[in-house]
Amino acid sequence: MSVLRPLDKQPGLNTATILLVGTEDALLQQLADAMLKEDCASELKIHLARSLPLPSDVNRPRIDLIMFVVNLHSKYSLQNVEESLRHVDATFFLGKVGFLAMGAGQESHCSIHRNTVTKLANTYRSPLFFCDLEREGFRATVAQRLVRMLQICAGHVPGVSALNLLSLLRSSENPAPEDL
Amino acid sequence: MERRPGEQAAGEPADCGAGGGEGGDDEPPQGAGAQAARPEARLTLLLRLRAQTKQQLLEYKSMVDANEEKTPEQLIQDKHIEAKIEDLEKEVEEVKTAFEMKKLALDRMQLSIALQKNLEKIDPKTSVLMDNMKHVLKLNKLIMKSHQESWDLEEKLLDVRKKRLELKQSSENKLLEIQTEKNKQKDDLANMENSNKIKAMQRNLKMEIQITTVIQNVFQNLILGSKANWAEDPTLKEIVLQLEKNLATI
Numbered sequence: 001m002s003v004l005r006p007l008d009k010q011p012g013l014n015t016a017t018i019l020l021v022g023t024e025d026a027l028l029q030q031l032a033d034a035m036l037k038e039d040c041a042s043e044l045k046i047h048l049a050r051s052l053p054l055p056s057d058v059n060r061p062r063i064d065l066i067m068f069v070v071n072l073h074s075k076y077s078l079q080n081v082e083e084s085l086r087h088v089d090a091t092f093f094l095g096k097v098g099f100l101a102m103g104a105g106q107e108s109h110c111s112i113h114r115n116t117v118t119k120l121a122n123t124y125r126s127p128l129f130f131c132d133l134e135r136e137g138f139r140a141t142v143a144q145r146l147v148r149m150l151q152i153c154a155g156h157v158p159g160v161s162a163l164n165l166l167s168l169l170r171s172s173e174n175p176a177p178e179d180l
Numbered sequence: 181m182e183r184r185p186g187e188q189a190a191g192e193p194a195d196c197g198a199g200g201g202e203g204g205d206d207e208p209p210q211g212a213g214a215q216a217a218r219p220e221a222r223l224t225l226l227l228r229l230r231a232q233t234k235q236q237l238l239e240y241k242s243m244v245d246a247n248e249e250k251t252p253e254q255l256i257q258d259k260h261i262e263a264k265i266e267d268l269e270k271e272v273e274e275v276k277t278a279f280e281m282k283k284l285a286l287d288r289m290q291l292s293i294a295l296q297k298n299l300e301k302i303d304p305k306t307s308v309l310m311d312n313m314k315h316v317l318k319l320n321k322l323i324m325k326s327h328q329e330s331w332d333l334e335e336k337l338l339d340v341r342k343k344r345l346e347l348k349q350s351s352e353n354k355l356l357e358i359q360t361e362k363n364k365q366k367d368d369l370a371n372m373e374n375s376n377k378i379k380a381m382q383r384n385l386k387m388e389i390q391i392t393t394v395i396q397n398v399f400q401n402l403i404l405g406s407k408a409n410w411a412e413d414p415t416l417k418e419i420v421l422q423l424e425k426n427l428a429t430i
Contacts, residue, residue, distance in 0.1 A: 012234050155236040
């Protein structure tokens with residue numbers, strides 16, 4: 001019910017937890033499978049949710065990374081993500097939130113303009129990845145990227161923190177927030 | 181409010197099911213692999229875990245630090261630190277400039293040494309470099325000469341200016357003297373007017389004028405009373421007209 005906060009629980013030993021929020025259950029499940037196939041030294045836990053807030057009565061490990069998955073083909077998914085974002089604590093946006101825009105491969109089917117998603121990601125100062133989850137190869141790439149990011153966000157990579165990664169990503173891909 | 185429970189219900193099974201299922205899938209191979217591996221692998225795993233824990237501890241620490249509110253003392257400390265940082269930055273700048281200077285000097289030295297070596301190699305009489313150097317020396321001499329000339333001229337100019345200034349000062353002094361002199365004269369004049377002698381003289385003059393006026397009137401009346409036609413005799417006419425003059429206006 002309540003707002004989701006980062007670092008409110010003790011971390012599990014060698015465990016990294018990601019929360020995928022999106023309306024496309026099947027594709028998310030496939031993505032999760034692809035992530036588990038990735039070669040990773042840490043133990044991965046993947047939670048799927050249609051929307052936030054999460055029920056409070058369930059015992060759940062510390063969530064290290066939240067990925068909001070927007071389907072560019074459906075306006076409802078964007079709405080859903082925007083609704084869910086209100087239940088995330090501000091400190092989560094210090095590098096522990098990402099946006100995944102799927103369906104970017106078929107531009108003709110898109111009902112949401114890319115700029116809309118870019119603006120959304122920039123508003124929340126979070127990285128945005130475009131991807132096409134329906135193809136095996138692309139899915140594997142995205143999964144690899146997510147696993148790597150998750151490891152950093154869970155603190156499994158010594159010397160690199162989530163905030164660190166965020167600033168690195170911003171300088172390379174996105175314009176500074178002042179430019180918007 | 182109606183939508184929320186629905187969303188939760190939708191979120192819960194997916195959330196729990198995936199979490200449990202994936203965790204279950206993943207754990208056994210990991211655990212089995214670790215147990216089957218040699219002790220070295222275990223050691224690396226332990227080391228990795230240590231690094232992880234350290235990183236996580238660091239993150240929590242930074243979080244706690246960030247959440248702590250700053251007290252005034254800390255603010256003062258911060259100010260001190262800022263001042264120190266500024267000092268250190270200044271020092272760094274100084275060191276940088278010193279380094280640059282040294283580098284420039286070193287470059288020059290290197291260049292001169294290279295030049296020397298080059299000169300030793302080449303025949304001094306035929307080299308273009310020597311000619312150039314001689315030319316440069318000549319030019320330098322010319323420059324120095326013209327510098328000297330300009331200095332001399334400037335000196336002269338300065339002398340002239342000095343003289344002008346002196347003249348100006350002396351003229352100022354003279355003007356001041358003249359002014360004081362004038363003031364003195366004025367004062368003297370005022371003093372004289374105010375003195376008793378002048379007043380007495382003025383009084384006498386007034387009296388005399390009054391007496392004269394009376395006499396004039398008497399004479400006039402005498403002439404008129406004699407009933408002589410004074411207008412016909414030019415001398416008499418002149419006298420009568422003269423008696424008409426008001427002596428106070430003189």
